[in-house]
Amino acid sequence: MIVRAGIFYDGTLDAPRANVDLIVENGVVREVRDSGGACDREAACVVPGLVNAHAHLEMSGEADTVGSLALLTPGQRLLRAVENAAKALRAGVTAMRDLGGSNNIAIEVRDAINEGRIPGPRIAAAGRVLCMTGGHGWFVGREIDSPMEARKAVREERRAGADCIKLIATGGVLTKGAVPGLAQLTEDEMREACTEAHRHGMRVAAHAIGTEGINNALRAGVDSIEHGMLLNDESIALFKERGAYLVPTITAPCCILEHAEGGGQPEFVVRKAREINEHMQANLRRAFAAGVKFAGGSDAGTPFNFHDRYADEVLMLQRVAGMTPHQALHASTAVAAELIGLHRGILESGEPADFLCLDADIGRDPGALTRPVAVFKAGTQVR
Numbered sequence: 001m002i003v004r005a006g007i008f009y010d011g012t013l014d015a016p017r018a019n020v021d022l023i024v025e026n027g028v029v030r031e032v033r034d035s036g037g038a039c040d041r042e043a044a045c046v047v048p049g050l051v052n053a054h055a056h057l058e059m060s061g062e063a064d065t066v067g068s069l070a071l072l073t074p075g076q077r078l079l080r081a082v083e084n085a086a087k088a089l090r091a092g093v094t095a096m097r098d099l100g101g102s103n104n105i106a107i108e109v110r111d112a113i114n115e116g117r118i119p120g121p122r123i124a125a126a127g128r129v130l131c132m133t134g135g136h137g138w139f140v141g142r143e144i145d146s147p148m149e150a151r152k153a154v155r156e157e158r159r160a161g162a163d164c165i166k167l168i169a170t171g172g173v174l175t176k177g178a179v180p181g182l183a184q185l186t187e188d189e190m191r192e193a194c195t196e197a198h199r200h201g202m203r204v205a206a207h208a209i210g211t212e213g214i215n216n217a218l219r220a221g222v223d224s225i226e227h228g229m230l231l232n233d234e235s236i237a238l239f240k241e242r243g244a245y246l247v248p249t250i251t252a253p254c255c256i257l258e259h260a261e262g263g264g265q266p267e268f269v270v271r272k273a274r275e276i277n278e279h280m281q282a283n284l285r286r287a288f289a290a291g292v293k294f295a296g297g298s299d300a301g302t303p304f305n306f307h308d309r310y311a312d313e314v315l316m317l318q319r320v321a322g323m324t325p326h327q328a329l330h331a332s333t334a335v336a337a338e339l340i341g342l343h344r345g346i347l348e349s350g351e352p353a354d355f356l357c358l359d360a361d362i363g364r365d366p367g368a369l370t371r372p373v374a375v376f377k378a379g380t381q382v383r
């Protein structure tokens with residue numbers, strides 16, 4: 001198949017190329033060359049498939065996340081995950097990392113997709129989150145209260161089939177009584193989890209909103225900080241020293257606040273999102289300007305944050321964190337792919353043919369990403 005692109009972004013920060021042919025064979029990019037001769041399909045703009053480094057497949061954007069999860073049977077949760085995987089793929093998300101759900105649901109969905117039985121993105125799954133007793137997300141998590149329990153829990157998640165580990169370093173917005181600014185798992189507990197996970201080649205993500213928890217997690221050796229809104233100068237220095245990624249999930253608090261009135265969300269959720277939002281823009285801009293590596297991830301599944309709206313996060317990286325459209329695309333393709341470790345998220349010879357055909361150059365019309373004309377995963381058209 002030959003796809004002709006008016007303008008072509010390969011996922012790196014190299015300048016986009018005009019008039020390019022993408023040659024696809026057996027699901028893989030064979031060649032990218034100057035256009036000429038016949039072609040099978042034309043698009044104004046071609047970009048790599050999007051990579052969402054932070055999603056929760058069994059959550060569908062319900063107003064009251066915890067309340068609605070509690071009412072669902074395991075079978076219903078699985079069906080939601082199947083439905084959300086299909087929705088994400090059709091909207092252009094060709095790879096994602098599921099950062100926590102009940103039991104093995106995301107792991108089962110990943111396997112069914114890999115076996116070709118259901119449609120969905122490439123998935124890296126964390127299994128259950130590891131939190132302190134009563135910590136953020138405890139209702140779907142695995143509670144740990146010492147370094148030894150952290151080691152045991154990493155081994156359990158690995159046995160269950162997890163690709164990566166998710167730690168809860170601070171309180172969070174959606175759990176009643178959990179204060180986002182306060183630290184939860186200790187540095188020692190997280191260090192042991194990181195040592196054990198890294199020994200098995202598993203990456204570690206830490207949910208961390210408050211300053212102390214962000215810095216504890218970075219010192220403990222995590223690979224990414226999720227949310228990170230209350231980071232400080234020490235955090236920025238630690239990010240750079242450790243080479244850790246920041247996945248800012250800007251859409252998450254924005255969706256909560258957009259539906260603050262009459263949306264049916266618990267009052268504590270809206271109040272906590274407001275507190276975080278006050279500091280988010282200044283801190284994220286400071287971190288990006290200082291050279292912290294940003295990877296795209298939306299926390300899809302949280303209130304009003306739907307799996308088929310990941311392109312909104314790419315726009316938020318521009319509006320809130322101060323990126324150019326090209327930088328935001330890079331963060332949401334190649335950088336996010338590098339973090340989740342399934343493929344490179346780059347369109348070059350030998351890489352999987354995961355790409356989107358768009359009706360305009362994202363450099364001039366970033367919104368084109370929200371309305372893909374066609375979506376391809378491994379060379380097969382899925383939209």
Ligand SMILES: [Zn+2]
Nearest residue numbers: 054056099299
């Ligand atoms: Zn999350």
